[in-house]
Amino acid sequence: MGYFISFEGPEGSGKSTVIKEVYDYLTQEGYDVIMTREPGGIRIAEEIRNLILNPDHQEMDDRTEALLYAASRRQHVVEKIQPALKANKIVLCDRFIDSSLAYQGYGRDIGIDEVYQINTFAIENCMPNLTLFFDVHPEIGMERIGQRGFKDRLEQAGDTFHERVYEAYHQLWQENPQRIQRIDAEVSLEEVIASSIKKIKEYI
Ligand code: TMP
Numbered sequence: 001m002g003y004f005i006s007f008e009g010p011e012g013s014g015k016s017t018v019i020k021e022v023y024d025y026l027t028q029e030g031y032d033v034i035m036t037r038e039p040g041g042i043r044i045a046e047e048i049r050n051l052i053l054n055p056d057h058q059e060m061d062d063r064t065e066a067l068l069y070a071a072s073r074r075q076h077v078v079e080k081i082q083p084a085l086k087a088n089k090i091v092l093c094d095r096f097i098d099s100s101l102a103y104q105g106y107g108r109d110i111g112i113d114e115v116y117q118i119n120t121f122a123i124e125n126c127m128p129n130l131t132l133f134f135d136v137h138p139e140i141g142m143e144r145i146g147q148r149g150f151k152d153r154l155e156q157a158g159d160t161f162h163e164r165v166y167e168a169y170h171q172l173w174q175e176n177p178q179r180i181q182r183i184d185a186e187v188s189l190e191e192v193i194a195s196s197i198k199k200i201k202e203y204i
Contacts, residue, residue, distance in 0.1 A: 002032075002085040003204055004126070006096035009134030010166050011155055012141030013185045014192055018134070019094050021193045022200065026090060031204070034084050037094035038072065042079045045072035053152035060153075066104035066115055073097070074122040082126060090204065096128055098172055098180070103154065106168035107161050130203050132196055133173050134185035138162040 007015040016037075023035040036042075039049040051057065052068050073096070084091050097119050105115035136144075142162060145155060173180045181199050185192050 002087065002089045002091060003130070004081065004085060004091045004093070004128045005200065005203075006093045006098065006128040006131045007134065008095060008098045008102075008131055008180075009169065009185060010136060010138050010141045010162060012144035013134035013136040014144075014189055015132075015134045015185070016094055017189060018193050018196050019092050022196055023092055025197055026092075026200075031090050032088065033090045033092060034080075035092045035094075036076070036080060038076060038096055038099065039069055040072070041076045041081075041093075044075045044079075048072035048075075053154060055151070055153045055156060057153060062104065062108040062110055065108065066100060066110055066118060069100050069104065070118045070122040073100070073119065077123050077126045085126075093128070096131070097123065098131060098133075098169070101172060102165045102168035106171070107157070107165040109164075112168070128179065130200070131176075131180045132199060133169055133180050133182045134192070135169070135182050136185040138166050140186060 007019050009015050019035060023033055026033045038045070039052060040046040048068050048071060052060070052065060052072075081091055081093065097116075100115050100119055101112050104110050105112035138159065142155075142159070145151070173182055183192060183195050183199065
């Protein structure tokens with residue numbers, strides 16, 4: 001069986017840049033690695049991603065949103081993640097179940113346990129072996145993405161929502177100290193990349 005690593009954190013944590021650097025590093029070191037993202041990673045899940053993040057879909061109900069994330073995750077696990085793990089690959093995934101727990105469970109106030117339940121239905125036992133939590137305060141993170149211009153529907157959700165997501169990540173980290181490792185993401189990108197690689201090397 002391969003090794004499953006998820007990259008998690010609030011908006012603007014830099015994790016999407018870091019994951020590419022980690023992928024290049026591990027590939028150069030001779031590891032068999034794939035890089036993917038959620039929601040997305042495969043055709044059906046990318047279509048669900050567009051549906052969820054479209055800023056025109058303001059009427060989307062919170063539970064519909066949670067179910068769509070779980071549905072896209074199910075397809076992603078079955079079609080891409082499980083086969084890669086069975087082929088002994090290292091899977092690097094930009095966001096996974098903890099995003100749903102933090103954003104829908106706590107941010108949208110559906111309840112972490114409820115969202116965990118629909119997600120265990122979706123993924124069965126396919127949990128990450130290791131999760132890197134990129135810790136950046138939402139004020140800094142939102143300022144970083146603000147410089148980008150366009151904001152998707154989730155990014156538009158407001159400061160209170162993003163504060164709640166941040167709190168939830170801290171709670172998840174404290175409750176899962178084995179699986180979730182915190183990376184300080186308020187420092188320079190070079191430092192974040194270096195500490196991510198160091199952490200991963202301790203585990204694989
Ligand atoms: P991204 O910007 O990191 O690509 O993620 C897309 C957005 O979707 C981001 O705002 C976080 C959000 N999201 C959830 O709310 N729940 C989830 O389960 C996932 C995977 C992402």
